[in-house]
Amino acid sequence: PAAHAGTEVRSTCPYCGVGCGVLLTADGQGGLAVRGDPDHPANRGRLCSKGSALAETVGLSGRLRAPVVNGAEAGWDEALQLVADRFRDTIAEHGPDAAAFYVSGQLLTEDYYVANKLMKGFIGSANIDTNSRLCMASSVAGHKRAFGTDTVPGTYEDLEQADLVVLVGSNLAWCHPVLYQRLLAARAERGTKIVVIDPRRTASCDQAEMHLAIAPGGDVPVFNRLLARLYEGGALDKEFLARTNGFDDALRAALTSDPDLAGVPVAQLDAFCDLWMQHDKVVTIYSQGVNQSTSGSDKVNAILNCHLATGRIGTPGCGPFSVTGQPNAMGGREVGGLANMLACHLDLENPDHRSAVREFWGAPSVPDAPGKKAVEMFRAVGDGRIKALWIIHTNPAVTMPDADAVRAAIQGCDFVVVSDITGATDTARLADVLLPASAWAEKDGTVTNSDRTISRQRSVLPAPGTARPDWDILAEVGRRMGWGTAFDYETPAEIFREYAALSGITGQFGRDFDISALSDLDDAGYDALSPARWPLTPTRQGGRFFGDGQFFHPDGKARFIPVTHRPPAARTDRRYPFRLNTGRIRDQWHTMTRTALSPRLSAHLAEPYLDIHPADAAELGVSPADLVQVHSPAGQAILRARITDAQRRGEVFAPMHWTGETAPSARIDALVPGETDPVSGQPESKAAVVRVTRL
Numbered sequence: 001p002a003a004h005a006g007t008e009v010r011s012t013c014p015y016c017g018v019g020c021g022v023l024l025t026a027d028g029q030g031g032l033a034v035r036g037d038p039d040h041p042a043n044r045g046r047l048c049s050k051g052s053a054l055a056e057t058v059g060l061s062g063r064l065r066a067p068v069v070n071g072a073e074a075g076w077d078e079a080l081q082l083v084a085d086r087f088r089d090t091i092a093e094h095g096p097d098a099a100a101f102y103v104s105g106q107l108l109t110e111d112y113y114v115a116n117k118l119m120k121g122f123i124g125s126a127n128i129d130t131n132s133r134l135c136m137a138s139s140v141a142g143h144k145r146a147f148g149t150d151t152v153p154g155t156y157e158d159l160e161q162a163d164l165v166v167l168v169g170s171n172l173a174w175c176h177p178v179l180y181q182r183l184l185a186a187r188a189e190r191g192t193k194i195v196v197i198d199p200r201r202t203a204s205c206d207q208a209e210m211h212l213a214i215a216p217g218g219d220v221p222v223f224n225r226l227l228a229r230l231y232e233g234g235a236l237d238k239e240f241l242a243r244t245n246g247f248d249d250a251l252r253a254a255l256t257s258d259p260d261l262a263g264v265p266v267a268q269l270d271a272f273c274d275l276w277m278q279h280d281k282v283v284t285i286y287s288q289g290v291n292q293s294t295s296g297s298d299k300v301n302a303i304l305n306c307h308l309a310t311g312r313i314g315t316p317g318c319g320p321f322s323v324t325g326q327p328n329a330m331g332g333r334e335v336g337g338l339a340n341m342l343a344c345h346l347d348l349e350n351p352d353h354r355s356a357v358r359e360f361w362g363a364p365s366v367p368d369a370p371g372k373k374a375v376e377m378f379r380a381v382g383d384g385r386i387k388a389l390w391i392i393h394t395n396p397a398v399t400m401p402d403a404d405a406v407r408a409a410i411q412g413c414d415f416v417v418v419s420d421i422t423g424a425t426d427t428a429r430l431a432d433v434l435l436p437a438s439a440w441a442e443k444d445g446t447v448t449n450s451d452r453t454i455s456r457q458r459s460v461l462p463a464p465g466t467a468r469p470d471w472d473i474l475a476e477v478g479r480r481m482g483w484g485t486a487f488d489y490e491t492p493a494e495i496f497r498e499y500a501a502l503s504g505i506t507g508q509f510g511r512d513f514d515i516s517a518l519s520d521l522d523d524a525g526y527d528a529l530s531p532a533r534w535p536l537t538p539t540r541q542g543g544r545f546f547g548d549g550q551f552f553h554p555d556g557k558a559r560f561i562p563v564t565h566r567p568p569a570a571r572t573d574r575r576y577p578f579r580l581n582t583g584r585i586r587d588q589w590h591t592m593t594r595t596a597l598s599p600r601l602s603a604h605l606a607e608p609y610l611d612i613h614p615a616d617a618a619e620l621g622v623s624p625a626d627l628v629q630v631h632s633p634a635g636q637a638i639l640r641a642r643i644t645d646a647q648r649r650g651e652v653f654a655p656m657h658w659t660g661e662t663a664p665s666a667r668i669d670a671l672v673p674g675e676t677d678p679v680s681g682q683p684e685s686k687a688a689v690v691r692v693t694r695l
């Protein structure tokens with residue numbers, strides 16, 4: 001990194017899945033200047049508030065500089081030998097499924113690849129899951145059911161080419177701000193219409209033609225109504241339907257769906273359906289409001305059904321579009337970082353896929369069944385089935401639903417390793433072994449953003465103390481566990497080449513993900529790698545999927561999924577009369593480990609709060625800025641009341657960023673129950689039930 005001082009270096013912003021390019025200039029003394037990269041296809045020079053404040057968030061205060069073993073500073077040799085020994089002993093005594101890794105969409109693809117290879121190929125368990133399970137697992141499940149693989153069909157350009165953009169459960173203006181800027185710029189030019197479907201009136205509604213303030217969980221009735229109206233209005237694409245299966249069943253479910261369950265007047269629903277039918281180019285962007293639900297996969301398929309029925313997919317300005325939260329959620333999906341996936345979009349359940357990957361890795365075995373998904377994983381930690389746990393770059397003691405129970409489970413686990421940039425997190429404080437990892441701008445690798453563009457992150461700053469990149473830490477543990485050849489990596493470039501070569505074997509199975517053209521990059525080529533969207537070879541649809549009606553099920557056809565409304569799992573009652581929605585604010589990222597270092601980011605919304613409707617506040621005797629206590633069956637929190645008619649009556653909203661370190665009484669996920677979608681395993685983070693009392 002020192003060699004880069006004074007030179008502008010291309011990298012990628014780590015604060016959301018838009019994946020904006022940035023130009024970094026280190027001053028050689030730990031300082032950094034950051035500007036948007038005008039040549040990066042995601043942002044073309046734009047940055048949002050978080051991206052513009054990046055330089056303020058790289059300070060070294062609170063950074064972990066050396067390994068810590070049982071509370072005392074230790075050397076790397078001692079720490080890594082202990083990790084290798086304890087994992088090996090646990091597996092020998094209790095079997096591979098007694099070990100688990102819980103990783104993060106903050107990891108670079110190379111880190112993710114090594115973690116996945118170590119767990120699935122060599123430890124011999126599929127117990128590796130990622131905090132992306134909390135973010136987009138329902139989209140993965142919906143894609144796989146409809147398309148036969150987890151492929152995002154469209155590109156960012158589609159937002160600019162659409163005539164109608166529908167935002168479902170997405171506050172794009174705050175959570176993916178540069179995409180929202182691109183959308184507004186296109187709207188100024190071509191008059192794009194915007195519809196927001198969200199129980200809350202968010203900043204994304206400011207420029208919208210229409211806001212459907214649906215009931216929590218009301219998405220399926222909305223899109224079933226749309227499918228029924230598309231049928232009745234003669235708006236189906238019969239030619240495209242010939243490339244699909246299951247339409248009749250999906251239509252039957254839609255025609256019998258009760259539109260009143262959407263929670264808005266049917267006339268409003270029909271106005272939305274009319275708008276859809278009046279525009280040929282429609283993009284539906286959806287995010288956590290859809291995914292974080294016990295019926296998240298069905299909600300995703302309800303949306304996909306409408307795009308498939310009209311052939312509005314995979315052509316310019318058309319398609320369903322899942323926007324991911326984390327910088328490398330997509331890279332994690334591609335390397336198989338989820339407990340139910342294999343590398344390169346191959347399937348764990350498929351014996352041919354397993355044997356091809358096992359052979360490529362030279363691995364003793366690849367498990368034939370999915371591992372434990374996040375919520376199940378921490379339950380297994382809690383009841384002692386998992387005895388050795390490695391948590392990497394994430395803070396589950398705060399961010400998992402039922403966070404108090406998760407914290408207790410980690411505390412009671414026989415052996416816990418945490419790799420992070422700081423030891424001052426609720427989770428790191430519970431570790432037996434704490435490993436200092438390099439942070440953004442200190443490490444090299446790649447990330448994949450929401451439209452499948454692979455970009456480089458590059459190091460320009462020295463890591464503090466003896467901190468090391470995650471791939472390096474994981475590989476050394478692999479070597480110390482006895483798998484020297486398989487983990488003999490010296491650079492991230494070597495790992496990337498291996499990963500790209502592995503993707504080449506997917507061709508024999510007719511899969512979508514193939515970046516093998518990058519497998520012969522030399523070190524200089526890897527270093528100079530420009531943003532590249534897969535598929536890497538040009539297609540007739542301009543880098544999109546499915547416009548040609550070719551899908552990845554064995555028969556090459558798409559599948560409709562019949563969906564019926566299921567309300568959120570927790571029911572309101574007299575004890576818990578309010579529905580609690582949780583989410584992000586504009587200027588903080590996750591648990592604020594880094595964004596809280598920037599005074600201007602922290603100035604936007606400085607403390608944890610609860611949004612509540614004026615009529616509900618009046619009934620409770622709550623005035624603006626009062627402190628309120630919020631109880632759910634799982635836990636409690638104390639928050640500052642903000643009274644706003646952006647909330648529906650009977651519903652409250654609280655942001656999820658504050659932790660035991662920053663606001664001990666405001667750990668929001670302590671209120672959220674561990675209910676999950678039966679298909680995707682994604683928890684229902686937006687529909688806890690609570691009562692609110694004035695303090």
Ligand code: SF4
Pocket residue numbers: 013014015016017018019020043046047048049050051052176177178179
């Ligand atoms: Fe960073 Fe996302 Fe903002 Fe782009 S939109 S600058 S990736 S936080």
